[in-house]
Amino acid sequence: MAIATIKWVNGGARIIDQTKLPNQLQYIDCRDVKTMWQAIKRLSVRGAPAIGVAAAFGVLLGTQQFKGHDRAKFLKLFHKTCDYLATSRPTAVNLFNMLNAMRMVVTENPQADVTLLKKLLFQRAMAIFKEDQAVCRQMGDHGAKLIKNGMQCMTVCNAGALATVDYGTALGVFYSAKKAKKTFSVYSLETRPLLQGARLTCWELCRQKIDTTLICDNMAASLMGKDKVDIIFAGADRIASNGDTANKIGTYMLAVLAKHHQVPFYIVAPRSTFDLKIKSGRQIPIEERQREEVTQFTGITTAPKAVKVYNPAFDVTPANLISGIVTEYGIIRPPYIKNIKTVIPTKVGIH
Amino acid sequence: MAIATIKWVNGGARIIDQTKLPNQLQYIDCRDVKTMWQAIKRLSVRGAPAIGVAAAFGVLLGTQQFKGHDRAKFLKLFHKTCDYLATSRPTAVNLFNMLNAMRMVVTENPQADVTLLKKLLFQRAMAIFKEDQAVCRQMGDHGAKLIKNGMQCMTVCNAGALATVDYGTALGVFYSAKKAKKTFSVYSLETRPLLQGARLTCWELCRQKIDTTLICDNMAASLMGKDKVDIIFAGADRIASNGDTANKIGTYMLAVLAKHHQVPFYIVAPRSTFDLKIKSGRQIPIEERQREEVTQFTGITTAPKAVKVYNPAFDVTPANLISGIVTEYGIIRPPYIKNIKTVIPTKVGIH
Numbered sequence: 001m002a003i004a005t006i007k008w009v010n011g012g013a014r015i016i017d018q019t020k021l022p023n024q025l026q027y028i029d030c031r032d033v034k035t036m037w038q039a040i041k042r043l044s045v046r047g048a049p050a051i052g053v054a055a056a057f058g059v060l061l062g063t064q065q066f067k068g069h070d071r072a073k074f075l076k077l078f079h080k081t082c083d084y085l086a087t088s089r090p091t092a093v094n095l096f097n098m099l100n101a102m103r104m105v106v107t108e109n110p111q112a113d114v115t116l117l118k119k120l121l122f123q124r125a126m127a128i129f130k131e132d133q134a135v136c137r138q139m140g141d142h143g144a145k146l147i148k149n150g151m152q153c154m155t156v157c158n159a160g161a162l163a164t165v166d167y168g169t170a171l172g173v174f175y176s177a178k179k180a181k182k183t184f185s186v187y188s189l190e191t192r193p194l195l196q197g198a199r200l201t202c203w204e205l206c207r208q209k210i211d212t213t214l215i216c217d218n219m220a221a222s223l224m225g226k227d228k229v230d231i232i233f234a235g236a237d238r239i240a241s242n243g244d245t246a247n248k249i250g251t252y253m254l255a256v257l258a259k260h261h262q263v264p265f266y267i268v269a270p271r272s273t274f275d276l277k278i279k280s281g282r283q284i285p286i287e288e289r290q291r292e293e294v295t296q297f298t299g300i301t302t303a304p305k306a307v308k309v310y311n312p313a314f315d316v317t318p319a320n321l322i323s324g325i326v327t328e329y330g331i332i333r334p335p336y337i338k339n340i341k342t343v344i345p346t347k348v349g350i351h
Numbered sequence: 352m353a354i355a356t357i358k359w360v361n362g363g364a365r366i367i368d369q370t371k372l373p374n375q376l377q378y379i380d381c382r383d384v385k386t387m388w389q390a391i392k393r394l395s396v397r398g399a400p401a402i403g404v405a406a407a408f409g410v411l412l413g414t415q416q417f418k419g420h421d422r423a424k425f426l427k428l429f430h431k432t433c434d435y436l437a438t439s440r441p442t443a444v445n446l447f448n449m450l451n452a453m454r455m456v457v458t459e460n461p462q463a464d465v466t467l468l469k470k471l472l473f474q475r476a477m478a479i480f481k482e483d484q485a486v487c488r489q490m491g492d493h494g495a496k497l498i499k500n501g502m503q504c505m506t507v508c509n510a511g512a513l514a515t516v517d518y519g520t521a522l523g524v525f526y527s528a529k530k531a532k533k534t535f536s537v538y539s540l541e542t543r544p545l546l547q548g549a550r551l552t553c554w555e556l557c558r559q560k561i562d563t564t565l566i567c568d569n570m571a572a573s574l575m576g577k578d579k580v581d582i583i584f585a586g587a588d589r590i591a592s593n594g595d596t597a598n599k600i601g602t603y604m605l606a607v608l609a610k611h612h613q614v615p616f617y618i619v620a621p622r623s624t625f626d627l628k629i630k631s632g633r634q635i636p637i638e639e640r641q642r643e644e645v646t647q648f649t650g651i652t653t654a655p656k657a658v659k660v661y662n663p664a665f666d667v668t669p670a671n672l673i674s675g676i677v678t679e680y681g682i683i684r685p686p687y688i689k690n691i692k693t694v695i696p697t698k699v700g701i702h
Contacts, residue, residue, distance in 0.1 A: 022655045187661075190645065190654075192543060192567035198646070198654040206657040213659040216543035216645060217569040218601030222666040225603060250569030252576060256611045257604065294541065294567060295549070297648050303541075303549040304373045306557040308564040310538075315573040 003161040003204065006045060006053050008126065011064070013057040015045045018162055018196075022203040033062035033081055040088040040095075043194065047163020048237045048273050049132050052094030056125040058085045059102045064118060074114045075106065078121075090285045091246055091314045093238040093275040098128055129165055135270040135328035136167035143173030143233065143268055143326040149183050151230040154220065156189040157248035158200035159235025159268065169268040170233040171201065173326065174210055185211040187229065191248060192217055193293040193311065217250050224261040232258050233326075236269035243319030243336025244281025245269075249312055255321035267317075268326040271344050281316035289313050354512040354555065357396060357404050359480065362415070364408040366396045369513055369547075373554040384413035384432055391439040391446075394545065398514020399588045399624050400483050403445030407476040409436045410453045415469060425465045426457065429472075441636045442597055442665045443588040444626040449479055480516055486621040486679035487518035494524030494584065494619055494677040500534050502581040505571065507540040508599035509551035510586025510619065520619040521584040522552065524677065525561055536562035538580065542599060543568055544644040544662065568601050575612040583609050584677075587620035594670030594687025595632025596620075600663055606672035618668075619677040622695045632667035640664050 006015045013030040019042065020026045028044055030036040036058040039045050045054045062081030066074050082099045089095060105120045112120060147153065153174065160171030167175060174186060186205055191197035198214055205212040215223065223229050232254055238246040245251070245267050258265040278284065291309035295301060303309075325332040329343050357366045364381040370393065371377045379395055381387040387409040390396050396405045413432030417425050433450045440446060456471045463471060498504065504525065511522030518526060525537060537556055542548035549565055556563040566574065574580050583605055589597040596602070596618050609616040629635065642660035646652060654660075676683040680694050 023652060188658075189569070190543070192541070192569055195653050198658075202658040203655045206655045211659075213661050214645060214654050215661050216600070217567070218540070218543055218604050219661065219663065219666075221604035221607055222600060222663060223661070225666070249567070249573060253569050253572035253604070253608065256572055257607055260607045260611060294565060298651050300649050301374060302546050303565050304554045304557045307539075307549075307553040308562075310564050310566050310570065310574070312570060312573060315570075315576070 002166060004166055005050050005162050006057065006165055008057060008129065013054070013061060015039055015054065016162065017044045018046060018200060019044055021199050030057070030061060033058050033084065036061055037085060037088050046196070047158060048092035048094040048235065049136070049164040049169065049270060050162070051089065051092050052098035052272055053129050053132055053165055055085045055095045056098045056102055056128045059099070060122060060125050063121065066114065066118070069114045071114055074117065078106065089287060091237045091287045094272045097272045101128060132165040133167065136164050136169060136172045137176070138328040139169055139268055139270060139326050140167065140172030140176030142330050143266065144176035144180055144182070146231060146264070146266065147173065147177040147182050147184050151184045152187065152228055153184055154187040154189070154229045154232045154254070155201060156197060156234050156250050156254055157191045158196040158204070160201055160204045162200045162204060163235060168204070169235045169270070171204060173233050173268055174205065175208060178208065178210060185213065187213050187215055187220070187223060189217045189220055189250060189254070190214060191250060196248070217253070220254060221257045224257055224263055229261070229263050232263060232265045233268055234266070236267050236273045237314055238284050239267070239269060239274045239325065240278045240280050240284065241276045241337065241340055242280050243322060243325065243334070243340060245317045245319070245322060246281060246284045246286065246314045247317065249315050252315040252317045255317040259321050264323040265321060266324050266326055267322055270328050274340065274344050276340070276344065276346055281318065284316055286315070287313045353517060355517055356401050356513050357408065357516055359408060359477065364405070364412060366390055366405065367513065368395045369397060369551060370395055372550050381408070381412060384409050384435065387412055388436060388439050397547070398509060399443035399445040399586065400487070400515040400520065400621060401513070402440065402443050403449035403623055404480050404483055404516055406436045406446045407449045407453055407479045410450070411473060411476050414472065417465065417469070420465045422465055425468065429457065440638060442638045445623045448623045452479060483516040483621070484518065487515050487520060487523045488527070489679040490520055490619055490621060490677050491518060491523030491527030493681050494617065495527035495531055495533070497582060497615070497617065498524065498528040498533050498535050502535045503538065503579055504535055505538040505540070505574070505580045505583045505605070506552060507548060507585050507601050507605055508542045509547040509555070511552055511555045513551045513555060514586060519555070520586045520621070522555060524584050524619055525556065526559060529559065529561060536564065538564050538566055538571070538574060540568045540571055540601060540605070541565060542601060547599070568604070571605060572608045575608055575614055580612070580614050583614060583616045584619055585617070587618050587624045588665055589635050590618070590620060590625045590676065591629045591631050591635065592625070592627045592688065592691055593631050594673060594676065594685070594691060596668045596670070596673060597632060597635045597637070597665045598668065600666050603666040603668045606668040610672050615674040616672060617675050617677055618673055621679055625691065625695050627695065627697055632669065635667055637666070638664040
């Protein structure tokens with residue numbers, strides 16, 4: 001059964017509540033922008049490309065109910081809605097890129113009245129949705145060429161159907177490889193503190209009958225030391241113009257371990273994840289989340305109250321540790337400063 | 352308040368039930384060898400040196416109630432008890448070394464009758480207990496010389512008072528540094544799947560008012576990448592004669608990351624952790640534990656049933672990644688094959 005992480009149904013956004021997986025497949029129907037903001041904030045919907053689509057849908061939720069024909073009032077509400085959604089999470093650039101793509105509807109159509117603007121915004125959001133479906137399959141097909149029969153692959157967090165509309169970035173590579181009838185297996189890092197690897201990636205891969213083994217994050221090195229990892233695929237939340245890549249905490253760990261063990265390490269991400277305005281990863285804001293994610297589990301305390309906690313949600317992997325970046329245009333190789341510029345269109349927005 | 356992880360009280364072994372920490376400080380009174388075997392197996396008592404003492408006490412529990420004066424029957428029970436305790440956990444060599452130290456009482460006293468043997472075994476177990484207290488303080492003092500004011504230290508799992516009788520190996524270094532009035536802070540890796548770092552190390556260090564920050568295992572690399580880690584101390588479960596060291600899963604990860612970031616990486620362990628009979632870490636058996644440790648938390652399932660799980664409790668860090676091994680005799684430096692032989696007495700047993 002296909003997974004529909006996010007879709008527009010009956011004038012609202014329906015998302016899978018990923019905090020309930022793998023035990024329950026529940027949906028949240030977002031009928032207003034606040035519900036969507038909270039869904040992003042509390043990770044009911046997560047994954048950079050999915051957040052991008054969620055933001056576009058959030059703009060619709062915040063503006064489609066507008067009554068009347070006062071363009072100035074409508075635009076005020078529109079920008080307020082965009083600004084509000086921009087505060088939900090700081091690291092994944094897809095959120096900001098897709099909000100910009102929505103804002104461009106307004107700048108591109110200075111004469112459009114409220115009715116037309118609503119219609120154009122709706123069309124833009126649907127185009128963003130469909131583009132995600134298309135580019136994920138393109139990335140998957142490009143990346144699948146890297147997988148040879150018998151390979152033992154590794155991935156971290158969830159860069160799958162649940163991180164996109166319905167196919168995935170890093171996991172899309174596995175889906176395309178499976179479609180191409182390749183045989184391979186996958187190690188999924190559980191990804192503390194919120195276990196997106198255990199809860200989401202294992203759930204997805206098992207549904208697709210892909211040979212999957214769950215490990216704790218601290219076991220990846222041991223497997224590499226035993227030559228049990230042939231290739232690593234990770235998603236991305238933001239890629240700087242020099243190729244430095246922010247992704248889920250632990251990705252940098254994997255990249256350093258991969259270098260030590262000479263294991264190829266690939267990032268899989270669409271152009272909406274590139275932030276060509278920044279020169280390097282040092283300019284990427286890293287979200288720090290609350291201590292309870294680390295010190296509690298379903299209300300049970302697992303650490304003393306007195307202890308301090310450091311809980312960054314992401315880390316930055318420097319470009320020199322990345323073997324290649326799989327995009328919808330193909331695989332970008334080093335030198336990234338030159339090759340990203342050549343491949344990725346600078347214009348923000350959709351195709 | 353001092354921590355008494357294990358002690359002999361009223362003819363039995365009293366241990367802290369570490370599965371209940373940090374929320375409850377509860378004790379288990381072991382009155383028979385089966386209770387002790389289970390306590391070791393289910394990690395109520397854990398940590399290589401503590402397991403060694405627990406095994407010695409376990410021998411007493413299995414033999415002190417013996418009635419009569421039949422030496423042959425007593426020795427049969429004695430060896431059966433030792434063999435039984437040896438099946439509790441496979442990796443930490445202290446268990447086997449301390450059982451051998453107990454067996455030597457018998458071989459060293461071929462003429463002793465049952466009454467005398469019981470007395471000598473009791474004395475040997477108490478000597479093992481006291482030696483642990485002494486050597487931990489010696490290791491701590493040697494290791495503390497490596498800590499300079501302002502240093503940000505890192506440790507994994509629990510190599511503390513709770514892993515020994517009452518002081519610790521890696522954490523003993525911090526206690527000695529604190530006693531020497533040095534200022535420093537500690538990052539404690541939570542150590543999945545059983546969170547000994549979060550539950551035990553943070554509890555111990557906070558009780559001793561040491562500046563401690565809890566992180567998930569996958570955050571260590573990120574901190575090293577930001578130059579926030581100056582030195583790493585880890586315990587050991589078994590050290591081969593070439594210096595290869597088995598310790599809690601994730602230690603090898605830390606050692607590789609430390610090398611990449613040029614952070615000094617030290618092992619802290621007494622001679623009872625050395626296994627001079629084996630040439631390298633390849634000969635160390637690695638315990639694999641049940642899948643539920645990874646897929647469940649307090650009964651709540653966090654991964655789909657269909658997924659496979661790999662759950663090794665330990666990994667092996669090759670000697671070439673270890674800056675030094677802190678022992679009760681001082682710090683052993685490379686080349687380990689030569690220097691371990693020089694420093695560590697080959698005779699198994701206690702001083």
